Amino acid sequence: MPKDPQKKTLTLRTLHYFWKATRAHLGLFVALILSTVGFCALLSYGNPYVMSLIVDRVSEGSVAPDEVFQVFGPYILALILINVGGQFCSKLQDYTAWRLQIVVNYDLATMAFDALANQSMTFHSNRFGGTLVSQTSKFMAAYTQLMNVITFPFLPVLCSVVFTCALLFPVVPVYAAVLMALLAAYAVISYVMYKRILHLNEKAAGAQNQLSGELSDAVTNILAVKTYGREDYEKALFDKANREVVARDSKRMWASMTRGITTAAITVVIMSVVTVFISGGNAWFGITPGTIILMFTYTNTVTNQFNFINTGLQRINQAFGDASGLTAVLDEPRLVDDAPDARPLVVSKGAIDFKNINFWYSDGGVRTQVFKDFNLSIPAGQRVGLVGMSGAGKTTLTKLLLRLADIQEGEILVDGQNVAATTQQSLRRQIAYVPQEALLFHRSIAENIAYGRPDATREEIREAARQANALEFIEALPQGFDTITGERGIKLSGGQRQRIAIARALLADAPILVLDEATSALDSESEAAVQEALERLMEGRTAIVVAHRLSTVARLDRIVVLDDGKVSEDGPHAQLVAKGGAYAGLWNRQTGAFGE
Missing domain, CATH: 1.20.1560.10 (ABC transporter type 1, transmembrane domain)
Structure with a gap:
């Protein structure tokens, strides 16, 4: 030896x-x-x-x-x-x-x-x-x-x-x-x-x-x-x-x-x-x-x-x-693992609560604090935008909800159930996640759309594509829904990939929706088509929308401004603009109001 x-x-x-x-x-x-x-x-x-x-x-x-x-x-x-x-x-x-x-x-x-x-x-x-x-x-x-x-x-x-x-x-x-x-x-x-x-x-x-x-x-x-x-x-x-x-x-x-x-x-x-x-x-x-x-x-x-x-x-x-x-x-120990007595998550409404959250990254022995005693409640069915400067903790918060990383202290509750006490698969099946870069497999368009619900019929897949404003371009392809997307969907444009990802989320029909910069990389025409599809997707669901483009979140029920892992402002768009704080400053810079 x-x-x-x-x-x-x-x-x-x-x-x-x-x-x-x-x-x-x-x-x-x-x-x-x-x-x-x-x-x-x-x-x-x-x-x-x-x-x-x-x-x-x-x-x-x-x-x-x-x-x-x-x-x-x-x-x-x-x-x-x-x-x-x-x-x-x-x-x-x-x-x-x-x-x-x-x-x-x-x-x-x-x-x-x-x-x-x-x-x-x-x-x-x-x-x-x-x-x-x-x-x-x-x-x-x-x-x-x-x-x-x-x-x-x-x-x-x-x-x-x-x-x-x-x-x-x-x-x-x-x-x-x-x-x-x-x-x-x-x-x-x-x-x-x-x-x-x-x-x-x-x-x-x-x-x-x-x-x-x-x-x-x-x-x-x-x-x-x-x-x-x-x-x-x-x-x-x-x-x-x-x-x-x-x-x-x-x-x-x-x-x-x-x-x-x-x-x-x-x-x-x-x-x-x-x-x-x-x-x-x-x-x-x-x-x-x-x-x-x-x-x-x-x-x-x-x-x-x-x-x-x-x-x-x-x-x-x-x-x-x-x-x-x-x-x-x-x-290697699993950094995120199910508890021995973990049970399936059952979501009836979709209320989300972050209670006294403490979370830090440890990289190379150096600890970087992201959240300290963080609290945020999102009622069932509410559409909430998360905005703030890069590094404020927006995407990290969504990852903690999905348990892609585990908090060190505190609780994350969905309909009163601690997500740490539920199975990871049951948690993530209750949350439809649409990231900035659509995650597509080297498979057919139909398989990609039905990934969250593999038993869906072709007609259900087609209807989800229609609601996602993707049906027209899919049917124009030589193989239609049987078109192979290529590795990571490389054969499709960014807007096309994103609409397929939205169709997937629509078909999954989860009660909670997380959108992480879902339109930030798109041109204006594609963004309009995707934005319209997202409006349909958010109907009747608890939605968390991470965005740098404030036009994406302006029409949501509520906007939460994060700054260095803390909530600095919280309220509807009009109220935050009238307040004249950090959100108003971001809005004015993006809309050119200062120039006017």
């Missing part, structure tokens, strides 16, 4: 997750072990043993032609049975290994998806999406790699040592003892050198993850790369990460080569010893020809198996290094 306690823990934790998934299919795992042992015992050791008996019988004297089957019949039958059994074990090993990898990889993929899907937005904000995908793929591949190493070479090596001892000790104990001592030296040296280079594999895996992250970042933001002519800059960043991968892989290669050369030298010594014993075995110990064949065959088998230990250890190093990234993710 690695010397670094943290790395040792990661290795043990990786084994924990792998065993957890394997234990669910214990029958397959046991069948794999037994079939591997049977395959090795019968074909690698049973065949040579029967052949040694045949050689010994031949050396005793010639056999008449008509007595061949009488004398050698039992040996022939034994060889046939051994080979039938060995081949059966071989095919059973193939099946169980393949099947086990399929079902366990399914469980590992599910485990990884659940961990990533249920992590907080804070967790995802601090990581490359491409790196997480890469780590998940490597984690699953590492299990396959580890199982392959167990079935070959490590289990065959163990079998070889046991069978060689069991079969040679009774007939040539001195030779067997010397052979076992040399093999023990071989194993110890391999293990010591393995420990020394384990960290090189982890560093190589880390460099590969960084390379994947750089590639993902550049591809995800390819429009910015091209429009700013920064291809050379991104290439330089990628090349730097790529060179780091080359450097780490080269160090790992040379360390593995050094270990391989050392163990190869031990193999030469072992074969030299067996040559001496075979040459003088009959003269010194009266060893029969059949036993000499056994000594050579078994020694050759076990040393060949040991030769693969180097490759096996290298593959284990790589497997644990590759798996370490996602293992750390799986061990």
